[in-house]
Amino acid sequence: MNFDLTDEQSMLKDSVERLLAERYDFDKRKNYLATADGWSRDMWQAYAEMGLLGLPFAEADGGLGGGPVDTMIIMEAIGRGLVLEPYLATVVLGGGLLRAAGSAKQRSELIPAILGGELLLAFAHAEAHSRYDLADVQTTAKRDGTGWILNGKKRFVLHGDVAQKLVVSARVAGNRRDRNGLALFLVDADAQGVSRRGYFTQDRLRAADIELSNVRVEAENVLGEPGSSLPLIERVTDEAIAALCAEAVGAMARAHEITVEYLKSRKQFGVTIGSFQALQHRAVDMLVLVEQARSMAYFATMMASETDAEERSKSISAAKIQIGKSAKFVGQQAVQLHGGIGVTEECHAGHYFRRLSMIEVLFGDTDHHLANLARSTGLVSA
Amino acid sequence: MDLRLTPEEIEFRNEVRAFFRSALPSDIRRKTELGQRISREELVRWQQILNKKGWATPAWAPEWGGTGWDAVKQYIYKEELHMAPAPEPLSFNVNMIGPTLIAFGSEEQKKHFLPRIANLDYWFCQGFSEPGSGSDLASLRTTAVRDGDHYVINGQKLWTSTAHHANWCFCLVRTDPKAKKQEGITYLLMDMKTPGITVRPIITLDGNHETNEMFLDNVRVPVANRIGEENKGWDYAKYLLGHERSGIARVGVSKYRVRRAKELAAKVDSGGRPLSEDPQFRQKVAALEVELKALEMTQMRLIAEIARKQTNKADPKASILKLKGSELQQLATELLMDVAGYNAMEFDGEFLRGMTETAAGDDWALTIAPNYYFARHVSIVGGSNEIQRNILAKTILGL
Numbered sequence: 135m136n137f138d139l140t141d142e143q144s145m146l147k148d149s150v151e152r153l154l155a156e157r158y159d160f161d162k163r164k165n166y167l168a169t170a171d172g173w174s175r176d177m178w179q180a181y182a183e184m185g186l187l188g189l190p191f192a193e194a195d196g197g198l199g200g201g202p203v204d205t206m207i208i209m210e211a212i213g214r215g216l217v218l219e220p221y222l223a224t225v226v227l228g229g230g231l232l233r234a235a236g237s238a239k240q241r242s243e244l245i246p247a248i249l250g251g252e253l254l255l256a257f258a259h260a261e262a263h264s265r266y267d268l269a270d271v272q273t274t275a276k277r278d279g280t281g282w283i284l285n286g287k288k289r290f291v292l293h294g295d296v297a298q299k300l301v302v303s304a305r306v307a308g309n310r311r312d313r314n315g316l317a318l319f320l321v322d323a324d325a326q327g328v329s330r331r332g333y334f335t336q337d338r339l340r341a342a343d344i345e346l347s348n349v350r351v352e353a354e355n356v357l358g359e360p361g362s363s364l365p366l367i368e369r370v371t372d373e374a375i376a377a378l379c380a381e382a383v384g385a386m387a388r389a390h391e392i393t394v395e396y397l398k399s400r401k402q403f404g405v406t407i408g409s410f411q412a413l414q415h416r417a418v419d420m421l422v423l424v425e426q427a428r429s430m431a432y433f434a435t436m437m438a439s440e441t442d443a444e445e446r447s448k449s450i451s452a453a454k455i456q457i458g459k460s461a462k463f464v465g466q467q468a469v470q471l472h473g474g475i476g477v478t479e480e481c482h483a484g485h486y487f488r489r490l491s492m493i494e495v496l497f498g499d500t501d502h503h504l505a506n507l508a509r510s511t512g513l514v515s516a
Numbered sequence: 517m518d519l520r521l522t523p524e525e526i527e528f529r530n531e532v533r534a535f536f537r538s539a540l541p542s543d544i545r546r547k548t549e550l551g552q553r554i555s556r557e558e559l560v561r562w563q564q565i566l567n568k569k570g571w572a573t574p575a576w577a578p579e580w581g582g583t584g585w586d587a588v589k590q591y592i593y594k595e596e597l598h599m600a601p602a603p604e605p606l607s608f609n610v611n612m613i614g615p616t617l618i619a620f621g622s623e624e625q626k627k628h629f630l631p632r633i634a635n636l637d638y639w640f641c642q643g644f645s646e647p648g649s650g651s652d653l654a655s656l657r658t659t660a661v662r663d664g665d666h667y668v669i670n671g672q673k674l675w676t677s678t679a680h681h682a683n684w685c686f687c688l689v690r691t692d693p694k695a696k697k698q699e700g701i702t703y704l705l706m707d708m709k710t711p712g713i714t715v716r717p718i719i720t721l722d723g724n725h726e727t728n729e730m731f732l733d734n735v736r737v738p739v740a741n742r743i744g745e746e747n748k749g750w751d752y753a754k755y756l757l758g759h760e761r762s763g764i765a766r767v768g769v770s771k772y773r774v775r776r777a778k779e780l781a782a783k784v785d786s787g788g789r790p791l792s793e794d795p796q797f798r799q800k801v802a803a804l805e806v807e808l809k810a811l812e813m814t815q816m817r818l819i820a821e822i823a824r825k826q827t828n829k830a831d832p833k834a835s836i837l838k839l840k841g842s843e844l845q846q847l848a849t850e851l852l853m854d855v856a857g858y859n860a861m862e863f864d865g866e867f868l869r870g871m872t873e874t875a876a877g878d879d880w881a882l883t884i885a886p887n888y889y890f891a892r893h894v895s896i897v898g899g900s901n902e903i904q905r906n907i908l909a910k911t912i913l914g915l
Contacts, residue, residue, distance in 0.1 A: 135525065135588045137517055137820045203517050394913050414909035421908060422836050429813030430806070436519040452806045508798035513805040514774045 137432070139203070146189075147207045153180060154215040160482055166218055171296055172340045173218035182251030187225055191233060195245045202373070206380040206435045213384025216485055218339060220254055220293035226377045227292070228255025230370040231301050231318060235358030240320065244299065256297035258288040258321075258344050259367065266498040268367055270311050273346060275304035275319065275360070282306075282356070284319060284327075284349040294342030295332025298323050302346065303367060306360050316367065317360035319351045326350070337489040365443065372450040375497050376434035379457045382493045383424070383431045386464040389486035390420050393468045396483075400473075413471060420464045427460035448510040451503035457493070458500030465490035519813070521588075529592045536600040539565050548601040549776070551883035552870040553724055556639070556681040563605045563636040572605050573634045577618050580630050587819040598768025599775070608640045608678070609633045612756050613686045613705075620703075620744040620752045629705070641679040643687025643706065643730060644753065647672060651903040653688075654697045654750060658732060660689035660704065667691070667704060667742070669712075669735040675897075677727040679715045683708050685730075692747050703749035705741040712736070720893070722886035723865045764898060765841030767812045773848035774804060780855045780880060791855060800854065804847055811840050832911035835904040842894040842901060849888040860885040 139147065157177060166174040181187055189204050191197020198204075205226065212221060229248060232241060232255070247253035264270035273286025284304050294300065300321045308315030321328065327349035332342040358366055394417055397408030407413055434453035440446035465487035469476035472483050479485075494500065507513075521529065544558050554562075566572040574590050576582035585593065597604065604610075614633050617626055632638040649655040658671025669689055679685065685706045692700030706713075712735040717725045744752055778801060781792035791797050815837055822831045853860060859881035866872045867882045895901045909915040 135519055135521055135816065137519070137817055138824075139517060143517070394915070397915060408915040411906070411909075414913070414915045415902070415905040417913055417915065418839075418905040418908040421912060422840055425814050425817075425836055426807070426810040426840065429810045429817060432517070432519060432817075433809060433813055435517075452802075452809055455803070455806045456810050504799050504802055505795070507802040507806070508795060512778070512798075512802060513809050514771050514778070 139207075143203060143207060146204060147211070149184060150186065150208055150211040151214070153184065154211055154217065158215040158217060160485075163216060163218065167338055172334065172338070173220070177217075178219050179251050181219065181221070182249065186221070187251055188245075188249035190225065190229065191245050191249070195233075195241050196249055197245065202376060202435045202438050205373075205377050206431065209377045209380035210384035210431075213381035213386075213489075214388045216337075216385065216489055220256070220296065220340075222374060222377060222381075223257065223293035223297065224248060224253075224255045226374050227257040227370060228297070228299070228301055230373050231257065231357060231366065234370060235318065235363075235366050237354075239354065240357065244320075253299060254293065254297040255299050255301060256291050256294040256323075256342075257370075258291045258294060258300045258302045260290050261287060262289045266502045267311060268371060269313050269316070269364055271303050271305050271316055272310055273302070273304040275306045275317055275351070277306075278350065281350055281352045282317075282319065282360075284321070284346045284351060286346050288344040288346070290335075291330075291342045291344050293340050294323075294330060294344055295340050300328075300344065301357060302344075303363065304346075313364050315361055316363040318357035318363045318366070320355040320357055321346070321349060321351055335492060337485075337492040339489075339492075368443065368447070371497055372446055373438045375450050375454055376431070376438035378493050378496060379427070379431040379434045379453050382457045382461050382490060383428045385486050385489050385493070386420075386424050386427060386461055389464055389468040389483055389490070390417070390424050392483050392486070393417065393420070393471050396472055407471075416467055416471060420467050423460040423463050427457050427464075430456035444510065448507050448513070451498070451506040451510075452513060454498060454503040455500050455507065458503070461490040461494050462500075519816075521592075525588055525592060528589055529596060532593050532596040533600075535569065535571075536596055536602055539569070540600055540602045541565075544603065545600065547870045548603055550870075550880060551887045553726070553868055554603045555870070559603055559606060560636045560639075562603055566605055567635045572636075573610050573614060575611075576614055576630075576634075580614075580618050580626060581634050587823050588816070591816060591819070595768040595771070598766070598772050601772045606636060606639065606678075608642050608682075608686075609636060609638070612642065613640045616686070616703075616743065616752055616756045619755060625705075625741075625743070638684045639678065639682045640684045640686055641676050641682035641708075643673040643676055643685045645673065645675040647674050647729075651900050653753070654701065656688055656690060656701070658687070658689050659693065660691050660702060660737070662691075662739070663736070665739050666736040667702075667739065669704075669706070669732045669737060671732050673730040673732065675718075675727050676715070676730045679708070679728040679730050680717065680725070686743075688749050688753055691749075695747065698750040700747055701749040701753070702746050703743040703752045704737050705743065706735065706737050707741075710735050710737065721889035722868065723863065724868055724886065724890070726890075764894070765811060765815050765837035766845055767808060767815060767841065770804075770808055770841075770844045770848040773845075773852060774801065774808065777801065777848070777851045777855050780852070784855055784857070784859075797854065800851065804844070804851060807840070807844055807847075811837070811844060814840070832907055835899075835907045838898065839901050839904045839908075845894050846891045849884075849891040852884045853888045856881040856884040860888075 185198055186208055188197040189200035193199040275282040275284050300323055302319045302321045303316055305315050306317045327347040330342045330344045335341050397413055398406055400407050430453040434450055437446055437449035468483040469487050472481050475481045476483055544562055563572050573581050574583040574585050574593055578584040617629055646656045660667040660669045685708055687704055687706055688701050690700050691702040712733040714731040715728045718727050719725055782790050784791040786794055818833050864882050868886050
């Protein structure tokens with residue numbers, strides 16, 4: 135057991151943090167938000183140049199062969215900076231599915247374009263009714279000669295408004311919640327029959343609702359084995375949760391810092407408010423929850439690549455529970471300790487609160503994961 | 517970064533587990549399982565078994581009887597000990613006075629005391645707290661006046677746990693009443709047989725006699741039993757308190773309680789099915805397990821961080837472990853209360869001390885409420901959790 139970063143990982147951490155410190159302050163972020171995409175293409179190129187977009191891909195595919203710890207480092211920095219770019223959507227989710235199930239041809243065609251920053255991916259899976267049940271898919275794929283015809287509606291597709299390629303889940307067999315019968319398809323976003331409606335999410339990231347109406351997909355664009363894609367979806371979702379946990383830790387650590395800085399500067403009754411014990415203790419409770427969250431983000435990072443699916447699932451749930459709990463308290467109290475200014479757009483703490491609240495509901499909220507962990511044998515074995 | 521145990525660490529864990537399985541006397545194991553109090557004789561017997569193996573004082577410097585295990589191995593050892601479940605070696609000896617002597621004692625003192633401390637031939641109690649000095653320890657008023665080769669001590673100590681078992685006491689006394697309160701304190705080792713010492717029991721909420729008040733009336737302690745320099749006692753004590761905090765997360769104890777709660781819940785009927793199948797109960801267990809896993813990781817991270825810095829100074833972040841560790845210990849006793857339900861109602865002080873067997877098959881429930889009551893002390897002892905928050909606010913957050 136060791137907690138040390140390798141030299142390469144330390145360097146990665148330093149360079150990502152430096153890049154974001156230089157090019158991602160709140161004013162710049164505001165400008166990125168105001169563009170048509172709602173994020174910065176220049177920053178995306180900068181990530182590409184730094185190698186961040188290729189990090190988790192295998193060297194054989196042109197990537198850097200990085201692992202979950204590298205992703206954790208990047209995601210934590212993304213959290214600290216409240217970064218708007220589609221890293222999770224393209225590299226972690228879309229890229230994750232491609233890494234796990236892409237054919238040699240698919241990988242050789244798509245990965246170089248991702249690395250270079252030209253290709254954006256999105257994972258179109260959730261539907262309006264499915265809530266957190268990953269098997270609950272009503273979008274259908276019907277055989278049509280050698281290809282498939284897709285019909286259905288996807289909701290909350292992260293960065294689905296700009297991605298050129300969508301990984302779409304659809305049911306090729308079985309009923310609505312059956313574990314068997316799911317398949318994944320690579321669909322061009324501008325293919326005939328695809329329509330999408332992009333929008334901001336509450337944290338000012340982007341998402342889209344996507345409708346598929348008789349969209350034809352050729353056999354070569356099937357990802358993995360049609361009918362048995364659920365375990366793959368679960369695995370990549372768990373990897374995404376681990377990444378989100380790291381992002382949340384970055385966000386809550388920064389929200390906490392901002393709050394403590396405020397306690398040291400804001401004066402009331404002739405003294406800094408940080409001299410009040412009630413506020414000091416609250417700030418300490420936040421600190422403890424940030425540290426507990428960080429520990430579980432590490433745990434999630436370690437368990438994301440666990441091959442025993444049951445073990446992985448309950449561990450990831452455990453991490454998401456802690457993250458949810460910490461995110462809620464730290465986010466809420468960051469606002470509370472700022473007082474009135476905390477509930478305005480002007481205050482940075484509130485922006486972190488908004489993102490943390492969205493992380494909480496992404497890929498299963500605290501109650502969902504608590505129920506999942508409670509159904510399992512738990513973490514303390516008999 | 518790799519948070520998994522290495523094959524070597526897994527092998528070590530198996531070795532430790534096998535040793536505890538074979539070496540822990542079954543009567544002591546049974547009492548620990550049942551949450552009963554361990555007697556003086558039992559703890560001495562157990563610590564001497566550990567000491568014979570060389571495992572009573574793993575964290576000590578190797579030249580004084582430590583094992584030289586790294587932080588991970590020490591953690592594994594502790595966890596296996598708690599999960600065995602076995603009583604911990606006497607904390608006053610192993611975690612407190614031992615490390616203090618190693619850091620600040622004279623060669624002579626080390627040679628004389630350390631082997632006896634490790635083997636529990638000397639049972640130490642702690643004479644720090646006083647009436648009126650709770651979390652504000654430095655305000656202590658017990659005086660020591662030099663008289664030739666002796667200090668003459670007068671005053672009163674409070675919360676001297678196990679003083680009725682102890683043959684030695686490490687205590688703080690005021691030697692310079694005019695100095696700033698932290699600067700006039702001296703650290704002494706006191707033989708409990710010295711005339712003038714009176715120990716009176718204090719019965720705690722569990723109905724048990726564990727702690728005491730201690731009256732000191734012209735107690736003569738040889739100057740040779742002073743640790744370090746006169747009036748520097750506060751520095752030595754602070755070092756000790758840092759150690760006390762880092763040992764106090766006691767994740768293994770809480771984990772054992774959760775495991776016990778899960779086992780017992782399978783035997784308790786709740787509306788026609790075992791309580792262990794009740795989703796609400798399972799969620800409560802799951803929530804506690806998450807916090808424990810997080811604390812386990814936090815503890816390992818802090819240990820690693822402290823090891824990297826290679827200082828002997830206590831890390832103020834250890835207060836996080838104290839804070840969270842005590843909360844979770846208490847939550848685990850609450851969980852056992854939930855399992856016991858009304859079965860927890862019968863009071864049997866004799867059973868708590870392991871003096872009697874009960875005829876009924878539900879004797880498991882008799883200790884649950886007393887342990888729940890008694891666990892309230894863990895967020896108070898060693899600097900209350902509110903004091904820990906003050907420490908963290910000041911040292912880590914700079915408030």
